[in-house]
Amino acid sequence: MPISYSLSLSSSILPNPNLRPIQFRTQNNRHFPNLRIRSSNLTTHTLQFLKPYLISQHKTILSGWLCSAISAYSLSNLLSKFSAITTATTVDATQGFALGGLVIVRLIANYVQHALLWEASLNAVYDVRVHVFDRVVQRELGFFEANDAVSSGDIAYRITAEASDLATTLYALLNIIVPSTLQLSAMIMHMLAISPALSLITATVIPCMVLVVAFLGQELGKISKKSHISIAALSAYLNEMLPAILFVKTNNAELLESARFKKLALTDYSAKLNKKRMKALIPQVIQAIYFGVLSLLCSCSVMISRGSFDRRSLVSFVTSLLFLIEPIQDIGKAYNEWREGEPAIERLFAMTRFKNKMVEKRDAIDLDHVMGDLKLCDVSFKYNNDLPLILNGLNLHIRSGEIVAIVGPSGGGKTTLSKLLLRLYDPTSGSILIDNQNIQNIRVQSLRRHVGVVSQDITLFSGTVAENIGYKDLTTKIDMKRVKRVAQSAYADEFIRKLPEGYETNIGPRGSTLSGGQRQRLAIARAFYQNSSILILDEATSALDSRSELLVRQAVERLMENRTVLVISHRLQTVMMAKRIFLLDNGKLEELPQSTMLNGDMDSLLSSGQGKDSLH
Numbered sequence: 280m281p282i283s284y285s286l287s288l289s290s291s292i293l294p295n296p297n298l299r300p301i302q303f304r305t306q307n308n309r310h311f312p313n314l315r316i317r318s319s320n321l322t323t324h325t326l327q328f329l330k331p332y333l334i335s336q337h338k339t340i341l342s343g344w345l346c347s348a349i350s351a352y353s354l355s356n357l358l359s360k361f362s363a364i365t366t367a368t369t370v371d372a373t374q375g376f377a378l379g380g381l382v383i384v385r386l387i388a389n390y391v392q393h394a395l396l397w398e399a400s401l402n403a404v405y406d407v408r409v410h411v412f413d414r415v416v417q418r419e420l421g422f423f424e425a426n427d428a429v430s431s432g433d434i435a436y437r438i439t440a441e442a443s444d445l446a447t448t449l450y451a452l453l454n455i456i457v458p459s460t461l462q463l464s465a466m467i468m469h470m471l472a473i474s475p476a477l478s479l480i481t482a483t484v485i486p487c488m489v490l491v492v493a494f495l496g497q498e499l500g501k502i503s504k505k506s507h508i509s510i511a512a513l514s515a516y517l518n519e520m521l522p523a524i525l526f527v528k529t530n531n532a533e534l535l536e537s538a539r540f541k542k543l544a545l546t547d548y549s550a551k552l553n554k555k556r557m558k559a560l561i562p563q564v565i566q567a568i569y570f571g572v573l574s575l576l577c578s579c580s581v582m583i584s585r586g587s588f589d590r591r592s593l594v595s596f597v598t599s600l601l602f603l604i605e606p607i608q609d610i611g612k613a614y615n616e617w618r619e620g621e622p623a624i625e626r627l628f629a630m631t632r633f634k635n636k637m638v639e640k641r642d643a644i645d646l647d648h649v650m651g652d653l654k655l656c657d658v659s660f661k662y663n664n665d666l667p668l669i670l671n672g673l674n675l676h677i678r679s680g681e682i683v684a685i686v687g688p689s690g691g692g693k694t695t696l697s698k699l700l701l702r703l704y705d706p707t708s709g710s711i712l713i714d715n716q717n718i719q720n721i722r723v724q725s726l727r728r729h730v731g732v733v734s735q736d737i738t739l740f741s742g743t744v745a746e747n748i749g750y751k752d753l754t755t756k757i758d759m760k761r762v763k764r765v766a767q768s769a770y771a772d773e774f775i776r777k778l779p780e781g782y783e784t785n786i787g788p789r790g791s792t793l794s795g796g797q798r799q800r801l802a803i804a805r806a807f808y809q810n811s812s813i814l815i816l817d818e819a820t821s822a823l824d825s826r827s828e829l830l831v832r833q834a835v836e837r838l839m840e841n842r843t844v845l846v847i848s849h850r851l852q853t854v855m856m857a858k859r860i861f862l863l864d865n866g867k868l869e870e871l872p873q874s875t876m877l878n879g880d881m882d883s884l885l886s887s888g889q890g891k892d893s894l895h
């Protein structure tokens with residue numbers, strides 16, 4: 280199995296012993312490890328998660344709330360003045376100006392309130408997104424490689440779409456905490472002052488509505504969770520299928536994929552439809568409040584006819600009642616937004632809660648320079664306790680500057696060994712030493728700076744040729760002289776110069792505009808740029824034609840002088856570069872005499888191995 284990670288992918292391990300694993304189970308019972316949340320604690324967990332992000336936005340939020348106070352105050356005054364005007368026999372210009380002034384103040388305050396609360400919500404979501412992304416890339420490789428791992432499409436969906444949903448939820452929440460409450464209290468006080476009896480009748484309507492909205496909101500939360508899972512599954516599918524479009528086409532699988540897509544899209548359609556239906560129902564329930572208003576108006580009429588309620592009070596009371604409905608609607612809406620957004624928050628939150636098995640020691644050291652002496656001391660490894668040993672008591676000493684090849688049948692554990700060297704996994708037992716230093720005592724970033732990999736599964740990104748070669752300096756400054764020098768060493772310079780914009784040519788998603796051999800040479804150039812003391816070549820020359828392979832081999836030999844190189848290959852030609860050759864089979868390492876290679880006796884040596892036919 281080839282290694283499918285980037286050469287200079289840096290990773291820091293930041294375990295948090297306080298975080299407990301949580302688990303999710305999806306609709307189709309797909310099991311996501313470490314992602315379970317107890318539903319009783321959902322809201323508490325979710326709020327706890329959001330708290331620091333909201334606190335960091337306190338200035339913007341408080342300013343927004345201040346505007347809402349101004350808005351509520353102007354509304355209160357507006358209502359008094361409005362009812363005075365509507366019942367007065369004459370209206371002077373000052374009253375009109377005062378009324379107009381209050382309307383303008385309220386509109387401006389409202390605008391600034393909404394703008395500031397949106398700003399705070401979006402800022403908080405930006406921080407959440409960055410935090411979740413950082414935590415995701417800090418997760419150990421095992422999380423991404425496990426057979427029950429969360430797919431990259433699902434992760435992408437959480438960080439993009441679900442994080443966007445969070446902004447709406449946060450905004451709704453911030454908008455009710457103070458603004459709606461203020462308006463609600465202002466209107467209630469106004470109404471109480473006019474008629475406590477009528478206010479009491481109103482008060483009986485509100486709790487009934489709140490209860491119904493709360494119940495529907497809970498139902499909406501459940502439906503919404505299904506909808507989030509179904510869209511995430513669709514996104515995961517597309518993320519996996521589209522990069523494999525060449526395979527799909529060559530296998531005539533368009534119809535098959537279309538059927539798979541339809542099935543997932545249909546599940547999402549049903550979930551969305553249920554959600555939309557529920558969302559359509561809730562406002563209708565809120566509308567029912569208007570029936571309450573209506574009945575109150577009837578009561579008022581009766582009271583007026585009895586002469587117990589003057590016209591001005593009636594206008595004032597009814598207007599307050601109408602403005603009371605607005606915050607009630609907002610509260611209902613915010614509650615539903617919260618119930619709808621909660622699954623998204625949980626799923627985002629779940630990505631940040633983990634404890635890596637592989638922990639970096641607090642006193643781990645940074646290595647400035649590495650000679651490249653590499654020792655495996657009784658190294659055994661299995662991917663997890665239920666699986667068999669892949670490596671079984673390996674002992675090997677590769678001296679600094681030595682080129683050593685490891686061959687063996689497919690599935691023999693060669694790539695696994697290189698993963699251990701990079702500390703993507705820790706050995707189950709035994710130790711790996713670089714310059715007599717256990718790699719578990721070295722900072723992971725430092726280790727991976729000194730150990731480079733060129734894999735047959737090449738990772739290129741959309742961007743220019745120069746950016747791909749100088750990837751490790753992407754966020755600082757790429758040394759163009761060095762880029763060109765290493766490209767020459769990897770025999771990539773010639774074809775790069777022929778590209779429309781040379782080193783500044785954009786190579787498309789995953790380097791799709793380049794041939795296999797060109798992509799391979801770019802990856803080799805990148806390894807040269809990284810300039811590690813230890814280099815792992817995992818079938819690195821497999822995609823090159825025989826001319827390029829010869830040139831690259833010479834370049835590798837020249838450039839890797841005084842450096843340690845571990846060649847992992849099935850290919851006789853590549854292996855021939857090595858001074859010593861080892862066979863990795865059945866978890867055991869055995870040194871092969873050079874004559875085996877020269878005489879072409881590899882086949883007989885591997886006659887029992889399953890990968891016999893892979894050597895040529």
Ligand SMILES: Nc1ncnc2c1ncn2[C@@H]1O[C@H](COP(=O)(O)OP(=O)(O)OP(=O)(O)O)[C@@H](O)[C@H]1O
Nearest residue numbers: 280281424425662669688689690691692693694695
């Ligand atoms: N993430 C994983 N979880 C569980 N088992 C794994 C994982 N990765 C690899 N394996 C298993 O470990 C064994 C060794 O795999 P590895 O990729 O190291 O072999 P390899 O010698 O590099 O094979 P090839 O030459 O075909 O690339 C295989 O049986 C494989 O199924």
